[in-house]
Amino acid sequence: MRTLIVGVGALGGIVGARLQAAGARVWLATRDAASADRLRRSGLRVSGVGGELGVDAPDVAPVESYLAGSAFDLVVLATKAQDAIDVAPKLNSILAPGGTILPIQNGGVSRILADRLGGNVVLGALSNLGATMREPGVYEQRNAGHLLVGELEGGTSERAERIRSWLGRAVEVRGTPNLEGAVWSKLLLNCAVTTLGAIAGQAMRAYVETAEGRALFDVTYDESLAVAKASGAGPERMIVDPIAPARNTPAREAWLGEVLAGYGDLKPSMLQDFERGRPTEVDFINGYVADVGRRHGVPTPANDAIVRVVHAITRGERTPDAANLRDVLAESRRAGT
Incomplete structure (x- = not known):
């Protein structure tokens, strides 16, 4: 599943690093070229709950550089809420057929984006993971929390289970028929x-x-x-x-x-x-x-x-x-x- 994680702060960095450590290729999107260059040099390091690890970050670039024709099956939005609202419509254009945008912000972001882009594009999610970014590329997982994914209209679906299983290679991910x-x-x-x-x-x-x-x-x-x-x-x-x-x-x-x-x-x-x-x-x-x-x-x-x-x-x-x-x-x- 070709996966782009937009936002390499605490949560995006931990999910990206652990997914890559599990053997998956992961693309990372930063706000600007300077941030991407820094992460490319330093790689990603995670400590705390779940164990320590370090991985290289060869596939990291400013978010705009992905808008020229890349195709992803899954785009994980791990930015601040307003940034997610602003960037999601642009990312809709780089989804592969049947691709999904997964916002993991607090509050009403998933519902707002689903209303704008369609429930067939947006899968709902929230995070109970405690995470801290010590400095760019250096993260600490603070608890044994999990991500929760599900269809905003309720019920179960094949895509929710597929994404739960895929991201579950990195962190604990649970599904729910009552994401809303x-x-x-x-x-x-x-x-x-x-x-x-x-x-x-x-x-x-x-x-x-x-x-x-x-x-x-x-x-x-x-x-x-x-x-x-x-x-x-x-x-x-x-x-x-x-x-x-x-x-x-x-x-x-x-x-x-x-x-x-x-x-x-x-x-x-x-x-x-x-x-x-x-x-x-x-x-x-x-x-x-x-x-x-x-x-x-x-x-x-x-x-x-x-x-x-x-x-x-x-x-x-x-x-x-x-x-x-x-x-x-x-x-x-x-x-x-």
Whole structure:
């Protein structure tokens, strides 16, 4: 299966290196020629969970160089969300007959691309792999996570199984007949854990101990879940049951304990984006929930306010601070959440 991985950051680098180490030929696409030259000289090195390995990277080039007639059976999009949205229409032209684009970003990227390019072109996916790029070409796998693939319209398919098996030579890959539900399950936690931690500048365990932090977590999660249900998605269990028990009940406290056990001490990836001056993916996480909510008539004042605060931090008008939680909560309450 001729495979092009677009984006050689943490996730793309690990999948590409491990797939090549398993004996497959893999083509890699970078943002520019300088990045490609650097990786060609250094190769790819992976450490951490799954074992250490090093491979050469002879087939690496800027993404534009592949647009002149290459044909691939599989294009894995491992870029940031906005980059995936921008580049995918161009990559559609280099697919072999029956070829597939596989976006592995958080949030609504798979659905957005499937709506634009067609479900026959886009196969849905998400990643639970913890990965870090120490420097270009040097990666650490942080957990024994997996990729999840499936048809966005539900059910099973031969192509999903074929791609699961192929990429499974590199990392664990699971298939699901409810990929849309899995995407929403992760999206609920991204909205109410990752983004809130980012704007607070804290891990979840710290901010949820405050009255404002706990209240905003509850509001954001329940608001996002209402949108998921209105969209027709059936969120499925991942680390926790996505259907949270009613607020102010012992069952809710036990459920929150499960969330904290899985995510309470992790540094939010979006907070790392702030610190490194990188664009965030908030428009495809909380912003996506708000967009879907508008289409289905579900108010999303908490998610709307969170998006505004994230953009303000990105512009340098705010800094990550627990006071942001208070401001977002107050704004959502004024809107009646």
